[in-house]
Amino acid sequence: MMRITDIFRFVRNAAGGYRVRTALMLLAMAIGVASVVILTSLGEGARVYVNNEFASLGTNLLIVLPGRNETSGGPPMMVTGTSRDITTGDAMALLRHSSVRRVAPLTVGVAPVSWGGRTRECTIGGSTPDMLSIRNWKLAQGGFPAPDDPDRASPVAVIGAKIRRELFGSHSAVGEWLKIGDRRFRVTGILASEGRSMGFDVEELVLVPVASAQALFNTPSLFRVMVEAKSRDVIERARADVVSTFKLRHQGEEDVTVITQDAVLATFDKILRALTFTVGGIAAISLGVAGILIMNVMLVAVSQRTSEIGLLKALGASRRRILALFLTEAAMLSCVGGLLGLMLGYAGNQAVIWLYPAFPVTAPWWAVAAALGIALSAGLIFGAMPAWRAAKLDPVMALARR
């Protein structure tokens, strides 16, 4: 019986004897594996990215919006127009549930903001100080001294860093009075820039008390209500509590939509995972192509080495031995090609990280394992036919060809 180390030595020697052919096979395998690694990394990166975005929304978050989300009949995702407005009173009524920790009403509008002759259009958010805690927004400077009673207006405003820069320049902003629409507000704080999160760019936001915003835009209704559940476990209970409260307060109409962060997140997660699998699958096709190339190249190898195969038989190699030698050669080449592909793939990932530092690129372990597994099996499957052909060669005929 031939020794394992001798098998490897023989195969390495054979592969080294035909440089171009070997290099070609390694290249095909490496490209296949590298594309699987890079594409699944990008897909996985997108998933992690979205996950992070949602996490920045705040934890255990429920969002209440007016109108019922019709899921059956009528145009899909249509919000019915007959719903009642949500009021600050509705929002604050939610606080009496034990499943709810914090509630923040939200009114949104756009208005010109000016100071010292400079004016720009800004998104104005009206809410309570709890908004900062619910959405993980930090203040870089000052505070947000809105009244505890959400129905009382107060001329205080917290502004985003970009607005501060554009309106005040090098001038200090806190304590200054600016104009929003035709009303005057005193700047009491600056939002920290790192709290960039879904839906809002906090660098360009102006936050005022909710009653002040309602007065400014002349509306009693709310755009959204942000609800923070006590814990992850009571999110479903909180949702039921929210729905029942609104039903009670809106004469039995169930006319609000409650979105939980978990549900949205799960949907995105599913979509992006499917996307990753898809691009990974497409890349895996290139591994199949590499396999076919391996078959071609191995077939050429068998005919190039016909007389050598005849000789090996004359020297006492059985059919099984020849088969094993050629299969080992195909497997070894695809393994080495696969490892080269891994290196190439990780290098590619590093390049992406270098270009887009904010994008979280990581190769998922299952993709790496699958890529190597497919590479090895492609080598074996597509190496089998040439190896079998070699094993079956008639030694007399093989030796007759020089």
Added chain:
Amino acid sequence: MIRLDSVSRVFQVGDQEVPALDSVNLAVGRGEYVSIMGPSGSGKSTLLNIIGLLDRPSSGRYFLEDRDITALTDEEEAETRRNRIGFVFQFFHLVPRMTAAQNVELPMMLGGVPPKIRAERVAAALDAMGLSDRADHRPGQLSGGQRQRVAIARATIMQPAVLLADEPTGNLDRASGAEVVHVIERLVDRGITLVVVTHDPELGGRARRRIRMVDGRVVEDSASNTASYSPTGP
């Protein structure tokens, strides 16, 4: 040692049958030195290939060391080739990417002989062929005579009972041919059974037993008309 009972070999070419061997009966004893001569196409190589287990008879029976070869599995056949038979070819058939030493080592590698023993035996075999200083040369860097001596070292490294040579000097000049003949005959002196196919009357004439083939038949056998024949030589 070798016994063929009315062995025939027919090749199928298209829908035509080409008889290469026609009911050959032959017995070769241990340690004999036999030459096979005859015109081209008379079936000499086919006979040698059947004796060396590279080919199988279409009909008839072949016994090697009293074993019926036709009953062996592929694995047993390969093992027999490896351990009992050595082959020398007209065109040497060395693996071009391997050194002389690696070529000689090849049968032992296929047989799973431990590397330490291999190295010793390769060195001894190359030394016996006068090729110690060529161990690390590749076939392309060797002369024809040197290549054939490497091939002989490889054919005999497993200490086979039978050495089969098909036109071993057919591709060599006179001087290298003579060297190769000298090397082969030294093996006969040490008791190997040698069957050599040749066109060269001088080489053929040196054998103690001379067989002549025509059209797939043995037409002349010096053993059957020489009374002084003995299987172990004179």
